[in-house]
Amino acid sequence: MDQNNKEHKSHSGYSTYILVWISLLALTSITVTVAGVDLGAFTLFVALLIAAIKSGLVINIFMHIKYDEPIFKVFLSLSGFTLLVIFILTFFDVIYR
Amino acid sequence: MTNSQQAAANLHHVHRDDVGARMGMWLFLFTEVLLFGGLFLAYSVYRYDYHEQFRLAAMDLNTGIGTLNTIILLTSSLTVALSIAAMQKNNKFLSMVMLFFTLALALFFMINKYFEWSGHIAEGLYPKSPELLNMKNGEIIFYGLYYVMTGLHGLHVLIGMVVLSFMLFFIAKGKITPENYVKLENAGLYWHLVDLIWIFLFPLFYLIH
Numbered sequence: 001m002d003q004n005n006k007e008h009k010s011h012s013g014y015s016t017y018i019l020v021w022i023s024l025l026a027l028t029s030i031t032v033t034v035a036g037v038d039l040g041a042f043t044l045f046v047a048l049l050i051a052a053i054k055s056g057l058v059i060n061i062f063m064h065i066k067y068d069e070p071i072f073k074v075f076l077s078l079s080g081f082t083l084l085v086i087f088i089l090t091f092f093d094v095i096y097r
Numbered sequence: 098m099t100n101s102q103q104a105a106a107n108l109h110h111v112h113r114d115d116v117g118a119r120m121g122m123w124l125f126l127f128t129e130v131l132l133f134g135g136l137f138l139a140y141s142v143y144r145y146d147y148h149e150q151f152r153l154a155a156m157d158l159n160t161g162i163g164t165l166n167t168i169i170l171l172t173s174s175l176t177v178a179l180s181i182a183a184m185q186k187n188n189k190f191l192s193m194v195m196l197f198f199t200l201a202l203a204l205f206f207m208i209n210k211y212f213e214w215s216g217h218i219a220e221g222l223y224p225k226s227p228e229l230l231n232m233k234n235g236e237i238i239f240y241g242l243y244y245v246m247t248g249l250h251g252l253h254v255l256i257g258m259v260v261l262s263f264m265l266f267f268i269a270k271g272k273i274t275p276e277n278y279v280k281l282e283n284a285g286l287y288w289h290l291v292d293l294i295w296i297f298l299f300p301l302f303y304l305i306h
Contacts, residue, residue: 014182021175028167032160035304047300054296062178063289064282069116072123079127083134087141094142 020061027054115279122283126290129253133294136246140301143242147235154232154239155305157222162213163303166206167295173202174292177261177285187275189268196265199288203258210251243302250298253291260284 031050039046060066065073144151180195221228222240229237264284267273273281 014179017175017178017182021171024171024174025168028164028171031300031304032164035160035300035306038306043306047304048297051296051300055293058174058289058293058296062174062292063286068119072120075120075123075127079130083130086134087138090138090142091145094145 016061020057024054024057113277113279118279118283119286122286126286129290129294133246133249136242136249137297137301140242140246143235143238147233147238150233150235151239152305154236155302157217157220158243158303159213159216160303162209163299166209167299169202169206169209170292170295173199173206174289176202177288181278181281181285184268184273184275184278184281189275192281193265193268196261196268200258200261200265203254203261206254207251207258210247210254246298247302250291250294253294257284257288257291260287 027050031047034046034050035043059076065076176195176199180192180199183189183191183195217223223229224241224244229240261284264273264281267280
């Protein structure tokens with residue numbers, strides 16, 4: 001059998017997934033509650049921070065990135081970085097227009 | 098090993114590259130991220146320009162339905178992950194049950210979406226409606242982005258349902274096995290991406306107060 005043919009064996013059992021799911025639901029209820037509180041300029045920041053934590057959980061555990069080959073992490077950060085650069089360059093244009 | 102034995106061994110050697118298959122899926126997912134990324138970019142620029150009008154327009158969105166749909170999608174992500182774990186543990190029955198739950202949850206999501214959209218359309222809030230065209234620029238743009246982004250996301254949910262139905266069929270037919278389930282893994286990756294996009298759509302559209 002090829003090296004690449006190895007299926008990555010069950011790194012996460014059922015309980016890990018259920019734990020992640022409970023955390024995701026908890027974070028959702030936090031983000032809904034916080035939205036009702038007026039935090040001024042911080043509202044968007046807090047909402048995006050919680051969304052980022054939630055996606056981190058989904059990507060690392062549900063999508064197995066934590067256990068996958070390191071090259072996947074390189075690809076992932078590269079595409080995230082590309083998106084970040086596009087956002088920063090666009091906002092330089094929008095803000096200083 | 099004689100030549101004929103070598104030939105026989107080669108005949109039974111199955112060419113597979115599961116890491117390559119997953120990498121291909123991830124590369125496709127990055128193009129999806131860029132597709133939605135462009136829309137999120139448009140959203141953020143217009144929100145920067147029309148901050149107050151976005152807030153006013155968002156008041157009409159139903160936070161209850163949005164929250165319910167978030168819970169539904171997060172749960173469906175769990176059931177897909179459990180389906181793959183069950184297949185790894187050689188429990189085909191549980192794997193199929195979990196896939197079935199995922200499909201049911203996806204259908205539930207789309208039904209909610211239907212009621213949500215028809216509610217807005219009944220209020221006269223749809224692209225180019227006289228009601229909407231009377232509003233301020235920022236509100237018109239907010240609803241334009243709302244329909245395009247949640248619509249494109251809904252289309253992804255529908256495509257995901259088709260893909261997952263095929264996986265259910267493949268498991269039943271024995272084409273996905275505990276030794277070879279990369280198809281199921283890739284379908285799962287797609288489904289998780291649909292969930293990921295919603296994780297950002299939800300606060301940006303439903304939780305602006």
